[in-house]
Amino acid sequence: MAEFVRTGVEGRIGLIALDNPPVNAAGAALRAGLVAALDRLAADPAVEVIALYGEGRSFIAGADIREFGRPSAGPWLPEICNRLESCEKPVVAVLHGAALGGGLEVAIAAHARVAVAGVTLGFPEVTLGILPGAGGTQRAPRLIGVAAALDLITTGRRIGAEEALALGLVDQVTQGDPRAVALAAAGQVLAGRLPTRRTGDIHITPDPEAIEKTAEALKHSQPHLFSPHRCVEAVATAALPLPEGLAEERRLFRLCMDSPQRAGLIHAFFAERAVAKIREATATPRPVGQIGVVGAGTMGSGIATACLLAGYPVVLVEKSPEALARGSAAIARNLDGAVSRGKLRPEARAALSLDTATAAAALSGCDLVIEAVFEDMSVKQAVLSEIELACPGALIATNTSYLDLNEMAQGLDAPENFLGLHFFSPAHVMRLVEVVVAAETQPEVVATGFALARRLGKIAVRAGVCDGFIGNRIMSAYRKAADLMALDGTPIAAIDAAVRGYGFAMGPFEMGDLAGLDIGWAARKRQAATRDPAARYHGALADRLCEAGWFGRKTGRGWYDHSGDGPVPNPEIPRLLREIQAAEGITPRPLDAPDIVARYETAMIMEAARVVEEGIALRPIDVDAVFLFGYGFPRWKGGPLHQADAIGAAEICARIERHALDNPRFWQVPDILRRMARAGGRFADLNRED
Template identity: 50%
Template sequence: MSQDPSTEVVARELRGNILLVMINNPPVNALGVAVRCGIVAAIDAADADPAVQAVLIIGTGRNFIAGADIREFGKPPLPPSLPDVCNRIEACSKPVVAAIHGAALGGGLEIALAAHYRLAATDVKLGLPEVQLGLMPGAGGTQRTPRLIGAKAALDLMLSGRHMGAEEAHALGLVDRLGHSNDILADGLAYTQELLATHAPVRRTRDAQALSDRQANRASIEAVRAETGKKSRGLFSPLKIVEAVEAALDKSFDEGLRIERELFLQCLDSAQRAGLIHAFFAEREVLKAPETRNTKPRAIAHVGVVGGGTMGAGIAVAVLDAGLSVTMIERDEAALARGHAHIEKVYNGLIAKGRMTTDAKAANLARFVGSTSYDALAPADIVIEAVFEDMAVKQAVFAELDRVCKPGAVLATNTSYLDIDVIAASISRPADVVGLHFFSPANIMKLLEIVVPAKVSADVVATAFELAKKLHKVPVRAGVCDGFIGNRILAAYRMAADYMMEDGASPYQIDQAVRDFGYPMGPFQVSDLAGGDIGWATRKRKAATRDPRARYVQIADRICERGWFGQKTGRGYYLYPEGARTGTPDPEIEAIIDAERARAGITPRSFTNEEIMRRYMAAMINEGANVVHQRIALRPLDVDVTFLYGYGFPRHRGGPMKYADTLGLPKVLADIREFAKEDPLFWQPSPLLVELVERGANFDSLNKSE
């Protein structure tokens, strides 16, 4: 059969009376314009050729179609549009079968839904994850999916963005047949021949009847709408998805498609979509550190963990979950038993929630050993120190590691603030020393700051990135300074919050303003969760070097002096009666704040929530700019990813530096200069911010120049 050379990414071949249509657009068969053109041309050819009795669509390589072509994001769309392609498939006068293997995501699944019959291999990942990019299915996904599987299951798939496997998809009716071999082509041809032999009709998804029980589907939509309104507070696209599925119930198919398209274009125009797309690309870009280019990582099979506290145990769980062996070192048998108990507690909690089996727990713990002797670390490929945040303590640990670890072992510290160059200089092999700053709880939090000291070998940094990949963490390269990227910036905006608290805003109003912005928790709630004693210890450590001209708010010290360290002591900024996880405001805290204002000679004034966020974000952005300016972070996007994955920054805003670009850097700089009239020492504009405003540039321009 002849073929237009412009559509070579979609190959056509007549197999008897079946037109085989093969999507061949490596690496993932993305739906670029050439693929869209090729599919339409293939369906047109099938309709026009009397020798063709059915069409079979498959993907070559490892996937069916993994979604849109990300190279086309943000560019004017070229025809044919994906809705037109799907409608053309569905309108074909001959049966069209989609034989799916690997990923069929987003537009890839919408293509399959437009086919008349669907066969799925056992390895499929089916999903409509557009919500994660601030979008919604826009090529009939919100109309065809509920017609096949009902409103409740369709909304779950679209609002979660999750992947569905073959068995679940078959049970729900999303696919019609499961493949039984590893040969998707053979299975697809056999199924299509069977359909022809039984004179199976053209069966259009638009006519499917899963929405026929209107009352049950209406109830599902209303329940999901209420839940989504609470869960996705402030997010734009989730409620648009609910609205589109409601149109599938109430309107004709063609009217539903029109409404879907209208809502899709609204999502496309939203600032949230831009923020989420930025987050999507930034997460991929952070993997590109200079040391990882053309550098082979060292082998990792056996990991040592020094310290069995909450952090050490969390790191051990993350490593065990990755299928690696762990040797934990503690100072005595009692401490080792507590470390083992911490790990057991994590696994028992997962078992109780049905997210782990007892067999899986046993298999993980079979790879765990504990010891009170550093000599047990002799076979370790990498050792992660997770002991108390004290330089002398950490140097003592590293002296032992220097003594017992094999040549080529990577020696990592989990310090949050301390100077890793000093730690590295204290042993005979500084080139093997790297920072691995995990975030608590280490088995759950995705961020891993990889801190690069001056003398570290490139292959050690590459090994750290490889370990992050094995642990399913999002790694961000950071330079050495007090607090690295995240905690250094945190110190600045937390100081701004403390100043506002002393000046008249209550900690509860500040927390509320930050939550309304999109954070899950405010700064004072976070302090209570982490433990106020941690920040107190840091402040005492820095007291000797603090600039005597700098304003110092003592409210947190007064609270800590009373032994109120947050959730673990039952009170901090909030009260936590009887072990409650959610705090309630404490009148005694307000009294402490009033007394401190009087001591400092401050007459309190009121702040609006908008004024709170202007100062909070200006401090965060300004220090973020300093971190980039000083090359602690390579690019602004490294700051963004740090805050998205380590500090709960609302993903739809893209990160603090992307948010600054959204506001406009001249506005941010004007705010900082206005606040500097009150406190010129704290509100010093970052040289980078000033330079970018003078050039008319933004932070994103620096992401592209690296």
């Protein structure tokens, strides 16, 4: 195990160096090496104090989460922490880089802690659906009190060295190389200048008020989640003798490990990283110095803001001086908001470079230009031609949500330099970008799109060309299912409530009012010529609202009436619905919440399966990432196709076939699902690396 953990002796000081690149994750090899090193130095009569530190970037950045849910070799982290604490020789831990999760649990089991300035500390386990299970819920309250421990453990909040010192989580903050700090700290212990103690021996003052207050707050803020509530229960036992508290912590930890939420949250964690593994990953991104944005509306101003916040000089072009002024003002508000939230320093705000113009010629110095104009093919093609003329050789991206990139590229002289960058509104806030690859897009152009997204702090997902790409195509399907439920007599408020109960922040009709119903109306009109005349039309009620000028919040009325203190269902909908039902011969059949959720979820999975089958998404996990980071899919469910695996392909097929009895044109089992149902396959099996 010497390759992961090394020991050394200098005088009366024993050194344990952890070396498991890149971040010293506490995998099985490191754990075994740490136990062996501790035993070796504890038995060495020359050693009077032991200092533990990490090589490379971090102390211990956490457990190796690849082991979660799989059989793994001992020794287990709780055993290591207990052995550290019970060691007869004082052990001081030197923390640098990151001391997170299991790493912080190891540190607080030591007898003293010295932080190197710049270290990040925290208990992120709750974000993975678990709790600190190696003594964190028992030792942290002893060091920093119940209220502070609850804050860190139930939120996963990360703190720096100075806050950790103020709380009492560390004993000193210093500068220097971790090995040198370890020697100095051990010397202080020998000299009596750095006190040591066993954390488990510290008396804890019970704080039932903090426990009750946190528990009540979580009931309202995180009603769907499992592990935050178990965290509170575990911390509540910290007043017990340490062995009893540790036993209860372990019981609650196992409950979390067995929860489907743990699997979903870890899948979401890996999804964020998996989407970067694309076939163009080996291509060299082109350098991007200056970025142009054409269109100063909501999307254009948001994209420009995101680029400015990432440090890019930006040229904003809009033909209308009035629209340009509005866009510039919106960008200024966005940047001022970033300053007020502490995301941008005032001096950095002053240094940002935004130029504005009403002519495309101003784009001549740009390496990449992002078009964000009106969602109309002819308008976009004209703008793209102007961009290419102004800056030949530059990369050109469209922010279209639905339109065919291959058709859009037909008028370009260099279609190989063209791609889609589908941002999500508000573009400077939302994390997702779909990088849409057209037929002639070159690999280095795709790689540049991914590199840009990384610099913008966003998650890029590769998408192929189809109507709506990954996200909007799937959304159109489950939104259609919601519209059909409404036409069949299920109240829109009931549909929205059921979808919120599933875990979304908003229901489909609430979201429609927020986004604007005119967007979907334009799409339905665009698709009218190619609509299957034998298929049941889902948009009749939405069309009637739009024809009345009710586009949602921006007009004060849509699916809901927003004119009063709070939104209430639009009182005109029952009348409009009766007229449509009478004209189409619909017998009302309202659904209850479980049936609403089943149809909504199944429609989502059905279309997501087709997106994978057709290669629009590289892998199922890419679909999951799109919905986790762009559409508010509940993170603890892992994504629609992770959820499909939890339900089972056979059950999904059965659901679709039951619904097809009423609407066979819409409800059709994708071939990929039928094959999985026969073979017992899962979408997880398709999450290969490309």
